[in-house]
Amino acid sequence: MKEIEAQMKKKVEIHNPKHLKLETNSLIRKSLNILLIPILNLLPIKSRSLVKKSHKSVSDIVDNATTHKALEILYSNGNKHLVKKFYEKLSHTIWFNTNNSKGVRNRLKIVKNEIDTILKELIVNDSKDEINVVSIAAGSARAVLEALENNPTSKKVNITFVDKNQSALDYSVELLQTMKGINSDNYKYEWINDTVNGFLDKNSRKYSIVEMVGLMDYFDDEKAKRIFEKIHSSLEKSGQFITANINHNSEKKFVTKAIGWPMIYRSAEHIARLVHESGFSHLDMKVYYEPLKIHSIIVASKN
């Protein structure tokens, strides 16, 4: 393990502030998981069609794995209110209370809270009268949009959403329309259909906030570092970079095989080292896990 990773490991904490109401496991669920997770991990690829038959929302997640559609189903807790029949309730309890389901909802709340906190500081205390924010691999852009909804502003805020999938951008346009108070003249939105590299290579703007969550789970170390370097260049001084990565966890085999959602799993200190090696100092970084340790979240400041 590299020296910096060893140092970061000591620094990594579990983040569970009460007001965020993050999901954890009850004693009953923890006990159930001792039996359930090894069984889920034994499910072969062939069982995928059976898993799909057990619940409509799970079927939609499998069909849309890695996309904003699957994440929106997880964020909405598998549309629990639509579940009526007994067997559906039972399968809902199993699928949507796995550590991975809960962990990704925790990540959403934490990322939203981080953006919210930084925005408040910029709106209230910063002397700048224009703020630039970009969400890369934005998907539904839920975390950013919900944070904006919390922050009415008299300053001009330019928000850019970048995604290589046009249907994700279309979805976020619709989501924005359902939200209150964030269509004021002070907010200027832009949706860009491009890859992360395509966008960053053409970009000339300096940002106060760059958010990129749910993308490094698919990029190897070298590609991740090249992207972090470009993000570092795109930030203004004291600009903040928010990112995350899935951590090694006991449900990996199940998620990879039965759900069909392969990812690159990294510890918090591993992703933090890559961010550090790309120009951000580890001394200006917050690194932590959500309470179930499925996702790590990093907030790195450009000094």
Ligand SMILES: C[S@@+](CC[C@H](N)C(=O)[O-])C[C@H]1O[C@@H](n2cnc3c(N)ncnc32)[C@H](O)[C@@H]1O
């Ligand atoms: C797992 S989703 C994450 C969405 C959102 N950030 C969130 O956390 O809810 C990944 C998103 O990245 C987009 N994506 C995948 N590869 C990309 C790339 N090379 N450049 C830009 N976007 C990409 C996908 O279209 C998808 O919307």
